[in-house]
Amino acid sequence: MSEYGRVAVLMGGQSAERDVSLSSGEAVLNALLAQGVDAHKIDVGPALVSQLQQGQYDCAFVVLHGPEGEDGTVQAILEWFNIPYTGSGVMASAVSMDKMRCKWLWQGVGLPTPKSMFCPDSVSDDDIVAHLSLPLAIKPTELGSSLGISKVTSAEQLPAARALAAQYGTVMAEEWISGREYSVGIVDDVMLPSIWIDTPRVFYDFDAKYVEHTTQYHCPSGLSDQEEHHIQQLAWQAYQVLGLENWGRMDFMRDAQTGQFYLIESNPITGMTPTSLVPKAAKQYGWSFEELVMRVLRSRVR
Numbered sequence: 001m002s003e004y005g006r007v008a009v010l011m012g013g014q015s016a017e018r019d020v021s022l023s024s025g026e027a028v029l030n031a032l033l034a035q036g037v038d039a040h041k042i043d044v045g046p047a048l049v050s051q052l053q054q055g056q057y058d059c060a061f062v063v064l065h066g067p068e069g070e071d072g073t074v075q076a077i078l079e080w081f082n083i084p085y086t087g088s089g090v091m092a093s094a095v096s097m098d099k100m101r102c103k104w105l106w107q108g109v110g111l112p113t114p115k116s117m118f119c120p121d122s123v124s125d126d127d128i129v130a131h132l133s134l135p136l137a138i139k140p141t142e143l144g145s146s147l148g149i150s151k152v153t154s155a156e157q158l159p160a161a162r163a164l165a166a167q168y169g170t171v172m173a174e175e176w177i178s179g180r181e182y183s184v185g186i187v188d189d190v191m192l193p194s195i196w197i198d199t200p201r202v203f204y205d206f207d208a209k210y211v212e213h214t215t216q217y218h219c220p221s222g223l224s225d226q227e228e229h230h231i232q233q234l235a236w237q238a239y240q241v242l243g244l245e246n247w248g249r250m251d252f253m254r255d256a257q258t259g260q261f262y263l264i265e266s267n268p269i270t271g272m273t274p275t276s277l278v279p280k281a282a283k284q285y286g287w288s289f290e291e292l293v294m295r296v297l298r299s300r301v302r
Contacts, residue, residue, distance in 0.1 A: 005059065007032060008051075027272050031293040059084040070093060096248070100141050112261065139165055140166075195219045196223075231261050
C-alpha cells in the first residue's frame with residue numbers, strides 16, 4: 001500500500017470522548033497495518049504540530065471525536081501542512097459538530113428535526129418548558145457519545161440537567177420524540193443499511209453504547225423497503241446540506257404515534273469501536289472491517 005505513503009492515524013485527543021476515540025483509533029490502526037499500510041499512531045495533544053512536522057506524513061486518517069478533533073480544528077491544522085486527510089473539511093466539520101446549527105440548516109431546507117432552543121443562563125427553566133413542553137432533552141451542543149444528555153420529565157429536573165450539560169459547553173434543549181432510534185451510515189456516497197437501536201435504558205446514552213451489554217442492534221432494521229428508502233434519502237439530504245464528504249452518520253428518532261422520522265444529529269467522524277454502528281452496517285452491506293477502513297482512506301486520500 002505504498003501509494004498512501006506514511007499514514008498518521010490521529011486518535012485520542014483531549015475531549016470527553018477521548019477513550020472512545022482511542023478504541024476507535026486502535027481498531028483503524030490495526031486494520032491499516034493488516035492491509036500493508038505504513039500507518040502510525042498519533043495520540044493528539046499539545047504536541048500535534050511538532051509531531052506532524054517531524055513525522056513527514058503523506059496523509060492522515062482522522063479518528064477523533066468531539067471538540068478540537070471532530071469540529072474542524074485538527075482539519076485546519078492538517079490543511080495548513082498540506083496533509084490530505086479522511087473525513088470532511090473544516091467548515092462542514094465545524095457545522096456538523098454543532099447540533100443547533102445542524103438543525104438550522106436542516107430546517108432551512110424543510111428536513112424534519114425536533115424543535116429546540118439554546119439555553120444560556122439568561123433563559124429560565126419556565127421559558128424552556130413554555131417553549132418546548134415536557135418531556136424534553138437537555139444536551140451539550142458540541143459533544144457526541146450521548147455525554148451530558150438528560151431526559152427531563154418535570155421542571156424540577158431542569159437545574160441538574162442543565163448543570164450536567166454545561167460541564168461540556170453550550171447547552172440546548174430539544175423536544176423529546178418518543179419512539180425507536182435509527183441510524184444511517186454513509187461511506188464514499190454508499191448508503192449503508194439502517195440500524196434500529198433497541199435499548200432497555202431511557203435512551204441510547206453513553207452506558208448503553210459503551211458500558212452495558214444490553215443494547216440490541218437490528219440490521220436489517222425491520223423497516224419496509226419504502227421506509228428504508230425514505231430514511232436513507234433523508235440521511236443523504238442531511239449529509240449533503242451540511243457539506244459532509246467521505247463518510248458520516250445520521251441519527252434519527254421515529255415518532256411512535258405518527259411514524260415520522262426526525263433528524264437528531266450528525267456525526268462527521270463515526271465511531272469504529274467493536275460496538276459502533278457504521279462497522280455493523282458495513283458488515284450487513286457485505287464489507288469487512290478492513291474493507292470499510294480502506295474505503296474511507298481510498299475515497300478521501302487520492
